């Protein structure tokens with residue numbers, strides 16, 4: 001991890017914190033954010049600090065096992081969750097833990113959001129599962145989040161927000177936005193009397209996800 005890379009990681013996390021707050025994906029100091037370097041070091045938000053006030057020196061750097069290697073602040077309470085997700089998802093280079101409104105409805109109901117839109121298929125890659133309940137900051141919550149995520153890019157935590165992973169923070173925000181709009185659409189579809197939302201077929205979901213991840217856009 002070079003000095004340049006460290007500064008870029010810190011800037012990305014700080015910018016994402018402000019964006020998460022401004023886009024109403026969280027309130028107050030809830031939620032947390034991290035990015036991982038090519039060599040495995042993790043840069044994570046400090047615990048309980050205002051996103052508007054976090055400076056580069058407030059960020060905490062961890063080794064791949066979660067030991068602090070730089071920074072004087074106490075790292076996020078959900079550090080273990082970030083570390084365990086990175087250990088299980090070599091493809092993930094960023095994690096965004098949000099406390100959003102629309103998708104949290106399903107975390108509270110403990111009801112997964114099926115793949116009901118093409119965007120969910122392309123961006124998240126499958127049903128948005130709800131991790132079993134465990135106390136914030138616990139090892140159990142970390143394990144439950146890993147299990148609910150699987151190879152997908154988002155999951156809900158029972159009664160406690162959402163987790164999005166991606167190749168960078170832009171990908172995490174895309175997943176968070178798709179999750180939030182998908183949840184809103186699902187609520188509205190469920191509210192229509194006498195009708196049931198139609199879930200997309202697994203083969204179509206797989207084909208769309210593969211296309212979106214590997215072949216979509218400009219060459």
Ligand SMILES: [Zn+2]
Pocket residue numbers: 030031032097098099136160161
């Ligand atoms: Zn949280």
